[in-house]
Amino acid sequence: MPRRRIELNDHIAHLTILDEKGAVDKKLDPHLPPALLLKLYRAMVRGRRFDERLLDLQRQGRIGTFPPTSGQEAAQLGAVAVLQPEDWMVPAFRETAAEVWRGRSLESVILAYGGFSEAASLDPPGPTLPVSIPVGSQMLHAVGIGWAARYRGEDRVALTFFGDGATSEGDFHEAMNFAAVFRAPVIFLCQNNQWAISIPRTQQTRSPTIAQKALAYGMAGIQVDGNDILAVYAAVAEAADRARAGGGPTLVECETYRMMMHTTADDPKRYRSEEEVEGWRRKDPITRFEIYLQRRRLLTKAKIAAIAQEVLEEIQAAVDAAEAKMRTIGDPVTIFDHAYAELTPALRAQREAFQAEQAAATKEGSDA
C-alpha cells in the first residue's frame, strides 16, 4: 500500500546505426535501395553547398537573413526520405534541405530570402507547409492535418520538424498531448542541434533527454544519433509504420549540431567555443555517410566529384533564375494579394490609394 514505485508503460531507447567513423551496425542497417542512398547523398551535398552559397549572397547583400542548415542534413533528409509523396511535412524554418527534397525549388528559397512573398507561388501544390517562424507553433498544424487524414480514411502521416528550443514552448506540449489523446498519425521530429540561438540544450530543460518527454504524454519516444542518416531513417520509418497502423504519434529526438550561425544575423562566437564546434565537425553526417557509401562501393572519388560539380551547377542556375526574377518581379501592388479570398472594400480603397501614390511618386520623380 504505502510508497510504491509506479511502473512506466513505455521506455525510451537510443539508436545509432552508422557511427562517426562510418562503421555500420549490420543487424540494424535498414538496407535502403542504392538509388535512394545515392539520392540522399546528393541531397545532403546539395544542402551543404546551397547553405554556403546563400551565405555568400547574404554577405553580399543580395538576400536577407536566413537560417543555415549545415550539420543537420542527416536529421532532415533521413526523416523526409521515409515519407510518401502524399504524406505531409510541416516544417519550422531550418529545414531547407528537407523542403527541397519535398519539391521546393532552390529558386523559391532564394526568392523568399530575398524578401519576396511571391516565392511561395513557385512552390508545388504538394502537401508541404510553408516555413513557420513562431517557434513551436507549427506542430499543432501537423496534429490537425494528421487527424483530418484519419477522419478521411486516408493513409497519410504528418511529419513535423522543430528544434530543441521549441520543446520549451507551450505549443510543443499542447501538440504532443493532443496528438496522443487523438492518436493522430504524427511524427514529431526534434532536431536537437544543441543550441537555441545562444541557449544551450542543458539550459533549455533539465530533463536529461528530450526523447523522454514522450513519457509525459503516454507516447512512444526515441533518441537517435541525428547525424546518422540510417538511424534517423530507421526511427522515422518505425514511427511512420506505427502511425499508419493507428498506433498514434512518436517523438523522435535527433541529436545533431548546428554547425553555422543561428541565422546570418547571429554571431555564435559570443556564446560557444570553437572546440565544441570542432568536436562536432568530427561527427559530420555527410562524411560518415560518404565512407559508408564508398565501402558499399556505391560511391567512388570520381562520382563524388561529379556530384559536387552537378550540385554547384544546379545551384548556380537557381541563383541566376532567382536574381533575374527579383529584378523583374514587378509591381509592389502585390502586397494586397492573398489577404483574403476577395479584397475587402477597405482594401480595395487602400489598393487604389496605393496605386495613386505610386503614380504621384513616379510623376514627381519625372518632374524633378
Added chain:
Amino acid sequence: MPRRRIELNDHIAHLTILDEKGAVDKKLDPHLPPALLLKLYRAMVRGRRFDERLLDLQRQGRIGTFPPTSGQEAAQLGAVAVLQPEDWMVPAFRETAAEVWRGRSLESVILAYGGFSEAASLDPPGPTLPVSIPVGSQMLHAVGIGWAARYRGEDRVALTFFGDGATSEGDFHEAMNFAAVFRAPVIFLCQNNQWAISIPRTQQTRSPTIAQKALAYGMAGIQVDGNDILAVYAAVAEAADRARAGGGPTLVECETYRMMMHTTADDPKRYRSEEEVEGWRRKDPITRFEIYLQRRRLLTKAKIAAIAQEVLEEIQAAVDAAEAKMRTIGDPVTIFDHAYAELTPALRAQREAFQAEQAAATKEGSDA
C-alpha cells in the same frame, strides 16, 4: 552501441498512509501534533459545510456562480498545512478551503461570489494570491515568486494549486520547465479530481499518471492518495524540504474527486454516472480522517457534534456580515478604483461622466 535503453534518473512513486477505511500505515504516519490534526479536521468540516451553504445562497440567487470544493478538502488542507505563514500560496479557483486556512475570511468569499470586487480588500496582506480563473496561468507566478524569494535569500516556498485539466495548458508546461531550469522552490500541487468540467482525466492526457509528467522536466514527482490528508501532508512536506534545501520543484499529484458540480452553472448528470460518484463517496477524506482521529482518541462523538455546531455558527455569522455589507457597500463608482496606481486623464474624465450619468439617472428617477 545500437538500440540501448535510456535509464531515467528519477522514478515516480505512489503514496498512501491512511486508507479508505481509516487504517493507517504506522511506519509512514507523519505524527502531526494533535492540535494541528484537530485544526485540520475543523477546517475540513468548515470547507464542506461552507460549500453547502454557498450552494443554498446561490440557488436562492443571493450570490452568483461558484466552484464547490467538496471532496477535495484533504488535498487542499493537507498541502497548505505544511506552509509557514511567510510561504506563498498561489491558487487556481477551487481552493476555498485552503484560502480560508491561509486567512481569507468566509465573508470575503461570499462577497466575491456576490459579485463585489471590494471583497479583496477584506483579505489579509499575507502571501496568498487572489483566485486565478484562466486555467493553468497562475503556476508561472509561483515560479517567479519562488525565484524572487531565492534571489532575496529568503527561505520561502511557493505552493501552487491546479487541476488535472490544467495540465493540458501550455502554461503548465512552461511553468514546470522554468521551475526546474531555475531550481525554483515551488510545489506544484495538482488536484486531480478526475474531471475538467465534462472531460474525464483519461481524455485529458494519455499518460497513465499526471505525476510522471515530472520526468519531462527532470523534476521530482509523486502521486498520492489525495483523499488521505496524512499522505498529502507527508508528500508536500517532503517537497517543501527539498525546495528549501535548494533541490528545486516537485510535482505532487493528488488523486481526489470533485463530489459536486464543476460550478453551480454545471450539471454533472450530463456526463458522469451516479455510481462513479457513489464509489468516491466511500473514499471521502473527512470520513476516514474522522475514524483515524477517533481511534487516536482525539475526537469523540460529542466533540464532532460540537465542532459541527461551531462551524455552522461561524458560517452564519459570515453570511450575515457579508449580506449586510452587500446591502450597504455603496457607490459603484468604485469600478474605477485600482485600475492603475493613479487614475489616467481619460479615466478621470470617464469617472466624472459616470457620476454625471448617475446623478442624471437619480434625478430622472425622482422626476418620474
Added chain:
Amino acid sequence: MPKLTMVQALNLALNQEMASDDRVIVLGEDVGMDGGVFRVTDGLYAAYGRQRVLDTPLAESGIVGMSIGMAIYGLRPVCEMQFSGFVYQAFHQLEGHAARMRWRSQGRYHVPMVLRAPYGGGVRALEHHSESREAYYAHTPGLKMVIPSGPRNARALLVAAIRDPDPVVFFEPKALYRAYREDVPQEEEVLPIGKSQTVREGGDLTIVTYGAMLRPVLAAATTLQEQSGAAAEVIDLQTIAPLDDSLFVASARRTGRVMIVHEAPRSFGPGAEIVARLVEKAFYHLEEPIVRVTGYDVVFPLFARENSYLPNADRVLRTARRLIAA
C-alpha cells in the same frame, strides 16, 4: 416559423451545416457529451458522433492550432472557445497562422475555420467571462470578425461564417443567448459577412451599434421617438471587420448626428474606427461631434457592478437627447 432562442438558432446552424457538409467538424472544451457550457452544441455529439464533435483537452492554442491544420487539410472546423476571455491563450495561432496562411502560401493553402466564443457582459459571470475585445481581432489583417445581434441573424451569419473561405472570429453575445426568441426559418438562410444592416430608420440621428447593445439602443430609440418625436436611425454592424461603412456613412450624411454604442472599453475601441471612417467620408455633413457611449477603460467589474459598466437604454437615451438638443 419556429421561435428560437439564440442558443437554439446557433445550434440549428451547426446542425444543418454538419448534416449537409461532412467537412464541418466541431471541437472544443466540453462541446461533446456536455453540449457546451451554454449548450450551443447540444445534441451534436449524439447526432454526429465523436468523429465529428471533439471534446478536446483543456488547451486553447491546441484547439485553434489543430483547427488550422484541419482547415488546411480541407475540413471546415468550427471550434469553440469556452469564453472569449480565453482566446488569448491561442492568440498567436490566430494572428500568426490562421490570419496569414493564405498570404504566406500565396493562396496554396487557406484556413476556412470559425472560432466561436461567447462574449460580453450581462449574465452575472465570474472574472474573465464578460469582456468585449473584438477590436483585437478587427485590427488583425487576415481575420474577419462577426457579431450577431439576435437569434435569426446569429443563425444566418454563422452559416455564412462556416462557408467563408477565410478564418472568422464569431463572437456570440451571451446576454442574448436566452434573452428572447425569434422566428428562425428551418430552411436555409444566409446573411453575407461584411454587410451592416439598418434596423430602424430615422432622419434625426444615427446610432451605430452591434451585438447585445442593439436591444437597449432600440429601446432608447423608441422612447426618444415617443418622448420627443425625434427619429433615430439604428445601424447594426453585424460584421465588425471587414467593416461595412456604407450604411452608417450614408445615414450620417443625412442626419449629421451620430452616436456609437458598444460594450468594449472606449479607448482604442471599435467606435474609434467608426468615428475615423465618418470623418473621412461624411465630414462635411456632421453637425455635431460624434459621441461614443461605451464601456469604460477599466477591467470589467465583477457582476454586482456590471450594469454600471455596461451602456444601457437610459444612457443611450440621455445621450441622444443631448445630441439632438445640441
Added chain:
Amino acid sequence: MPKLTMVQALNLALNQEMASDDRVIVLGEDVGMDGGVFRVTDGLYAAYGRQRVLDTPLAESGIVGMSIGMAIYGLRPVCEMQFSGFVYQAFHQLEGHAARMRWRSQGRYHVPMVLRAPYGGGVRALEHHSESREAYYAHTPGLKMVIPSGPRNARALLVAAIRDPDPVVFFEPKALYRAYREDVPQEEEVLPIGKSQTVREGGDLTIVTYGAMLRPVLAAATTLQEQSGAAAEVIDLQTIAPLDDSLFVASARRTGRVMIVHEAPRSFGPGAEIVARLVEKAFYHLEEPIVRVTGYDVVFPLFARENSYLPNADRVLRTARRLIAA
C-alpha cells in the same frame, strides 16, 4: 554629452537602473551571454551576473508569467520579448494577470514590470519581425504602452517605465536602433509616461505620430516648409496609452488640419482613437477631414516590399500638400 545609438541609450538605462536598484532583473531569450539579439542587454550579464540577467528557456508565456510573479514579490523585472511578433504567445499573461492584479487584489498586489520588445519595420527582417500592433496593448485596461522615437527619449522613457508602479509595454522601433546617434546625458534623465511632446511648432497643420515615423514626418515637414512655406506642428506621442490628447487637441484647435502617421494597419489602429479624441475635443475647429497615413490592412509584406508598405516622407509630404491646399 556622449553620442549614443538607441541601442546604447537603452543599454545605459538598463545598466543604471540595475546599478542603483537591486530589484531590477532582466530576463528573456538570449539576453544574457549573447546580450540580446539586438545587443540591448549587452554587458549586463558580465556586470550583474546570472542572478540578475536570466537567459530563459524559449517560452514567452513563461517569461511574462515568471516576471509577474517576480513583480508581485517586489522585484522590478524587465523582460525582453525577442520580437513584438512573439508577445502573442504571452498575451493571456499580460491581459489576464499583469493588467489586472492591482484591480483584482484591490491594491494588495501590483505588477511593476516592463515588457520590452523591438517592433516595426525597416530592417529587412523575416516574417513576424516587422509588425506594429501597439493598438492591442493600448486597448487593454491596466496596461501602459510606450514607444520612444529616438535615443534620448528612449533612455529617459525606459527609466520611467522601470520605475512605474504599473505594467508597461515598451516597444522599441528597431529601425531606429542604430539609425543615428544623439546626445544622451550620463546623468539621470527621466521623461514622464503619459505625456506627448511637441517636437516642431507650426500653425498650418498638425501631424501626430510616434516611433520610427517621427523622422520621415520631420523630414516631410521641413520640405513642406521649404517648398511651400507652410509650417507643420509635429507631435510625438511617446506614450500611446494612457493617451495624452492635450497637445494634439490644442494644436488641432489652432491649425484646423490634422494628419496622423503610423506604421500599424489602418483599420482599428491607434490613429482611429486620435481621430475620435479630436472629434470629441476639437470638432468645431477642424477645417478639413483628419487624414490617416498608415500601414495597410494586410499582413506586413516580406522585406523586399516593406518600403512600399511603410509610410514615408514622400507620402507624408504629398498628403500634407493636399491637406493644406484643401
